[in-house]
């Protein structure tokens with residue numbers, strides 16, 4: 481079973497009949513790096529809280545590392561590490577003390593707790609700050625300490641809820657590097673929620689996007705981009721008049737054509753194939769752009785597309 485997660489038809493209704501999660505299902509394999517994305521209020525935290533045994537589902541099944549979260553929450557807790565948005569670090573304790581304390585909670589002897597604490601401080605680059613009060617740590621240092629705390633008992637699955645929010649690029653890179661290492665070298669299953677789509681794009685094997693309590697897309701980043709994203713062909717003309725003419729000549733191409741002053745953007749499933757026809761059509765009208773480039777879809781485009789389409793049409797993709 482290892483670090484697997486199985487979620488089937490899970491519903492969570494809060495008091496006041498707020499249905500935060502509406503029949504969500506997904507599977508995560510042992511050692512997989514999974515990113516869970518969605519707009520604010522989509523149901524990400526609620527799902528994470530159910531998986532980490534902090535709240536109970538209204539109905540449906542959640543199995544983490546082979547254990548049912550409802551029947552065996554204690555067993556689940558021993559297999560997982562959880563770093564939530566709010567760090568629960570006591571500011572009046574030193575970095576090393578916090579880690580030793582955490583290790584003792586997981587049954588380490590005094591001596592082995594000290595050794596484990598030192599190992600972890602080294603791992604997250606905080607050895608030199610071991611004896612400083614954690615309350616004096618910077619935001620980035622606190623996040624690294626928080627990550628170290630979740631690793632004390634070598635969990636099979638790590639839940640990371642927005643681990644890099646508010647961090648500068650260099651601290652973000654440090655955290656990314658460590659999470660990547662844990663996943664690739666130690667085979668830790670990672671469940672990541674993040675508002676940085678670029679982070680999910682670079683790190684995750686697979687992504688699910690949740691919107692209004694329902695999963696609207698699941699796949700590798702490439703699959704999602706192929707299915708939901710469009711290439712953007714960007715053209716710039718010398719004058720607005722030329723751009724208007726070009727707009728008129730190419731209006732039927734692609735999915736959508738946008739004109740802003742002397743710039744034209746054509747969105748299409750396969751932009752490179754369309755280029756030949758586009759250049760022919762423009763040539764027929766003696767229209768020659770001063771700039772032309774094709775941009776592949778980004779995960780941002782996918783995100784906007786799947787969360788927007790569902791709002792408009794109530795369509796659910798999977």
Ligand SMILES: Nc1ncnc2c1ncn2[C@@H]1O[C@H](COP(=O)(O)OP(=O)(O)OP(=O)(O)O)[C@@H](O)[C@H]1O
Nearest residue numbers: 494495498500518519520521522523524525526527
């Ligand atoms: N304890 C609660 N009682 C009532 N409603 C709740 C509770 N917790 C969450 N909700 C509601 O459930 C919905 C989903 O919230 P959730 O926190 O899971 O979203 P999220 O995707 O994590 O959002 P964010 O990105 O803003 O953290 C929201 O409408 C929220 O207001």
